[in-house]
Amino acid sequence: xxxxxxxxWAALKGRKLDGYAFRRQHAVEPYILDFYCEAARLAVExxxxxxATPDASRHDERRDAFLKERGIDTLRLxxxxxxxxxxxxxxxxxxxxxxxxxxxxxxQLPRLRGSI
Amino acid sequence: xxxxxxxxxGHAGGSAAAFLRQYGHSGPIVLVGEEPLLPYxxxxxxxxxxxxxxxxxxxxLRPPSFYAENDIALRLGLVATRIDRxxxxxxxxxxxxxNYDALIIATGARARRLSLPGGALARTxxxxxxxxxxxxxxxxxxxxxxxxVGGGYVGLEVAASAxxxxxxxxxxxxxxxxxxxxxxxxxxxxxxxxxxxxxxRFVLNASVAALEGEGGQVSAVRxxxxxxxxxxxxxxxxxxxxxxELAQDAGLHCDGGIVVDEEARTADPAIFAIGDVTRRPxxxxxxxxxxxxxxxxxxQAKQAAAAITGHKPPPPEVPWFWSDQYDLKLQIAGVPFxxxxxxxxxxxxxxxxxxxxxxxxxxxxxxxxxxxxxxxxGKLLIGAKRPVSRERLADPAVSMKEVGN
Numbered sequence: 001x002x003x004x005x006x007x008x009w010a011a012l013k014g015r016k017l018d019g020y021a022f023r024r025q026h027a028v029e030p031y032i033l034d035f036y037c038e039a040a041r042l043a044v045e046x047x048x049x050x051x052a053t054p055d056a057s058r059h060d061e062r063r064d065a066f067l068k069e070r071g072i073d074t075l076r077l078x079x080x081x082x083x084x085x086x087x088x089x090x091x092x093x094x095x096x097x098x099x100x101x102x103x104x105x106x107x108q109l110p111r112l113r114g115s116i
Numbered sequence: 117x118x119x120x121x122x123x124x125x126g127h128a129g130g131s132a133a134a135f136l137r138q139y140g141h142s143g144p145i146v147l148v149g150e151e152p153l154l155p156y157x158x159x160x161x162x163x164x165x166x167x168x169x170x171x172x173x174x175x176x177l178r179p180p181s182f183y184a185e186n187d188i189a190l191r192l193g194l195v196a197t198r199i200d201r202x203x204x205x206x207x208x209x210x211x212x213x214x215n216y217d218a219l220i221i222a223t224g225a226r227a228r229r230l231s232l233p234g235g236a237l238a239r240t241x242x243x244x245x246x247x248x249x250x251x252x253x254x255x256x257x258x259x260x261x262x263x264x265v266g267g268g269y270v271g272l273e274v275a276a277s278a279x280x281x282x283x284x285x286x287x288x289x290x291x292x293x294x295x296x297x298x299x300x301x302x303x304x305x306x307x308x309x310x311x312x313x314x315x316x317r318f319v320l321n322a323s324v325a326a327l328e329g330e331g332g333q334v335s336a337v338r339x340x341x342x343x344x345x346x347x348x349x350x351x352x353x354x355x356x357x358x359x360x361e362l363a364q365d366a367g368l369h370c371d372g373g374i375v376v377d378e379e380a381r382t383a384d385p386a387i388f389a390i391g392d393v394t395r396r397p398x399x400x401x402x403x404x405x406x407x408x409x410x411x412x413x414x415x416q417a418k419q420a421a422a423a424i425t426g427h428k429p430p431p432p433e434v435p436w437f438w439s440d441q442y443d444l445k446l447q448i449a450g451v452p453f454x455x456x457x458x459x460x461x462x463x464x465x466x467x468x469x470x471x472x473x474x475x476x477x478x479x480x481x482x483x484x485x486x487x488x489x490x491x492x493x494g495k496l497l498i499g500a501k502r503p504v505s506r507e508r509l510a511d512p513a514v515s516m517k518e519v520g521n
Contacts, residue, residue, distance in 0.1 A: 087205060087214040087215035090205065090215075091212050094213060
């Protein structure tokens with residue numbers, strides 16, 4: 001995982017984000033999604049600088065349309081946003097999953113004991 | 117890019133934001149407050165504010181323009197619901213997620229509630245926030261009958277203010293004396309007599325059994341011995357509890373307050389806690405305590421800001437407190453731990469005296485009524501742990517500078 005992906009994964013793994021389960025590097029042939037929440041049918045992609053080129057953005061559009069046909073929406077976040085303000089990035093993810101799957105009950109989190 | 121998130125925008129949280137800028141913190145600061153108000157001072161709520169001698173603007177900790185000028189982002193009317201310590205995130209009730217490099221918990225305390233039959237009746241109030249004070253103010257008027265449950269500082273300050281506004285006041289106290297948890301017996305007797313003189317009535321050794329109502333509004337307080345006191349308004353002032361649940365749920369050690377060290381840091385190096393919500397070390401006394409006071413909150417705000425910005429921590433302070441009632445100014449320095457004797461300086465009947473709490477020849481605490489020199493002098497001697505001569509201390513003719521042993 002890239003540094004921005006690692007930063008998100010620390011917050012998403014273990015159903016920590018309001019009880020929503022995320023997988024990373026989830027395959028929907030022929031694509032691999034950075035993060036995927038099944039309950040919300042949401043793909044979260046972290047786009048590096050390479051996604052700015054015309055070629056890349058055509059590729060992204062094809063891919064988003066392919067997933068859309070399968071009922072999966074894609075939330076694209078720029079790597080720089082994730083690195084500079086991961087709170088803002090997570091706010092957008094949380095907003096999307098809550099809108100798309102409001103029924104997922106927040107799970108009681110295990111209590112951490114002592115320092116990490 | 118070092119982001120500090122402050123949860124709680126009271127005296128502690130608001131001051132921490134200001135100290136961070138003062139100490140040169142240049143990264144983002146986000147201040148989250150439960151009340152829909154800019155940080156304000158709570159002490160006047162029971163005093164000048166209640167008597168309409170101070171308005172909303174005078175209550176504010178800093179002018180409204182201060183926050184924009186200092187690039188302090190405000191999230192008011194919001195609480196944090198959860199902290200993710202691993203990912204260093206705070207989750208707000210409206211769905212916003214804030215990442216932090218340092219987190220300061222300043223969630224304060226809340227009024228302790230009594231589970232009484234009739235406790236939900238209208239005009240049964242507590243006093244913690246400006247909104248509480250607004251309701252109290254609206255209910256106090258000449259001839260109105262106010263029953264105050266709890267003879268602590270909040271109760272007595274409101275009693276004095278309510279008398280000034282012409283209301284009738286009855287204080288119900290469970291202990292045999294008022295101020296039982298927070299002052300010595302000499303002070304209790306003195307305040308009791310002073311309030312009596314101003315027309316406040318007391319029932320001691322009495323618990324409230326129930327509140328009685330008419331048309332959904334409280335109309336009487338029933339005591340456990342069956343007596344009832346008719347009233348128009350009830351104020352419950354029986355202490356405060358730390359708002360520590362957020363920290364507890366995040367696995368931070370709490371023991372009657374979030375446990376912090378001399379830098380106001382919790383066991384998690386990225387998380388600080390300050391103000392009424394903490395159980396903090398008092399190096400001067402070699403023990404930890406939860407202090408509910410503005411000076412302590414300010415001290416810890418400085419400690420946290422210093423630690424975050426890499427400055428030297430402020431030197432250990434002598435805790436102090438104050439209360440204003442009628443024309444009395446009570447100032448307390450120190451905490452009376454391990455006290456074996458008292459020295460009284462001045463005559464209580466003159467309403468100008470000080471009570472020194474002694475451990476051997478060392479002053480542990482001083483309670484000073486209208487005696488600023490005794491307060492200041494005592495505070496210095498407490499901080500220095502300097503032995504004094506009890507005889508000279510007891511003699512008001514000897515200057516406080518000359519009581520040293």
